[in-house]
Amino acid sequence: xxxxxxxxxxxxxxxxxxxxxxxxxxxxxxxxxxxxxxxxxxxxxxxxxxxxxxxxxxxxxxxxxxxxxxxxxxxxxxxxxxxxxxxxxxxxxxxxxxxxxxxxxxxxxxxxxxxxxxxxxxxxxxxxxxxxxxxxxxxxxxxxxxxxxxxxxxxxxxxxxxxxxxxxxxxxxxxxxxxxxxxxxxxxxxxxxxxxxxxxxxxxxxxxxxxxxxxxxxxxxxxxxxxxxxxxxxxxxxxxxxxxxxxxxxxxxxxxxxxxxxxxxxxxxxxxxxxxxxxxxxxxxxxxxxxxxxxxxxxxxxxxxxxxxxxxxxxxxxxxxxxxxxxxxxxxxxx
Numbered sequence: 212x213x214x215x216x217x218x219x220x221x222x223x224x225x226x227x228x229x230x231x232x233x234x235x236x237x238x239x240x241x242x243x244x245x246x247x248x249x250x251x252x253x254x255x256x257x258x259x260x261x262x263x264x265x266x267x268x269x270x271x272x273x274x275x276x277x278x279x280x281x282x283x284x285x286x287x288x289x290x291x292x293x294x295x296x297x298x299x300x301x302x303x304x305x306x307x308x309x310x311x312x313x314x315x316x317x318x319x320x321x322x323x324x325x326x327x328x329x330x331x332x333x334x335x336x337x338x339x340x341x342x343x344x345x346x347x348x349x350x351x352x353x354x355x356x357x358x359x360x361x362x363x364x365x366x367x368x369x370x371x372x373x374x375x376x377x378x379x380x381x382x383x384x385x386x387x388x389x390x391x392x393x394x395x396x397x398x399x400x401x402x403x404x405x406x407x408x409x410x411x412x413x414x415x416x417x418x419x420x421x422x423x424x425x426x427x428x429x430x431x432x433x434x435x436x437x438x439x440x441x442x443x444x445x446x447x448x449x450x451x452x453x454x455x456x457x458x459x460x461x462x463x464x465x466x467x468x469x470x471x472x473x474x475x476x477x478x479x480x481x482x483x484x485x486x487x488x489x490x491x492x493x494x495x496x497x498x499x500x501x502x503x504x505x506x507x508x509x510x511x512x513x514x515x516x517x518x519x520x521x522x523x524x525x526x527x528x529x530x531x532x533x534x535x536x537x538x539x540x541x542x543x544x545x546x
Contacts, residue, residue, distance in 0.1 A: 268431025335368030364395025
């Protein structure tokens with residue numbers, strides 16, 4: 212590795228981590244899309260291609276113990292929190308070795324070990340749950356901060372306003388993150404509300420709120436770090452509107468005909484992975500050989516996950532009756 216030509220705000224290792232993490236998310240999703248077309252993956256499948264910076268930048272601004280919860284476009288979030296590609300791919304295949312034991316599928320990833328609490332199929336259903344997780348952390352006297360993700364469509368749910376009110380009233384340690392990819396399924400933000408700058412929804416509750424360039428991982432990292440530090444200090448929640456874009460349709464069944472090719476190409480020109488790679492190359496943060504080694508590593512991880520998923524068994528029918536009720540030793544419950 213050579214010395215950087217210019218002064219950068221973060222060390223080379225950070226840029227290389229961002230590149231590898233986002234590339235893994237991208238290649239994993241691309242492979243999942245192929246496997247869905249081959250009918251190896253069934254049911255619903257919502258790809259995250261284009262939005263990788265919104266997870267990668269937040270992960271480097273938080274700790275492992277900081278819980279995360281999101282909606283059904285959740286594969287990248289699980290990978291970001293440390294769930295292995297094997298476990299995520301096996302879950303997509305509905306196999307017993309998946310992170311939700313093959314019972315959740317694409318929309319319901321979960322890992323208690325990695326403090327990842329879903330993966331939720333009900334639009335906006337995770338918003339009050341995220342505040343509830345934050346309440347539990349405050350109740351247990353930790354300084355952990357919950358990241359609660361939602362889409363631009365989910366902000367039209369009434370539960371958001373009830374949640375924002377209580378979160379500010381009780382100064383809960385939660386960062387609400389809107390992944391504004393411009394479309395709720397096929398409906399543009401402009402067609403759903405007079406308020407199109409979504410971060411302004413938090414201002415009604417005196418919640419610190421700001422827009423963020425979600426196509427730049429550095430911007431995501433900085434905004435998330437600021438919000439997390441605010442919450443750790445006991446000052447309550449923040450609302451971040453991550454302006455991002457999904458290159459694919461809402462789900463695998465969506466041809467996305469409501470968008471123009473020019474619009475898609477405009478956002479592809481701001482690709483978060485290419486942006487980080489450009490920084491790495493222009494500043495000599497890694498040699499071409501080192502970059503190719505990362506590319507190969509990611510390729511091998513993804514292909515290994517496919518092999519693992521294909522060779523794994525399906526859940527035993529008896530699993531239907533397990534994990535229905537919470538156990539007494541659940542970490543958020545205290546005597």
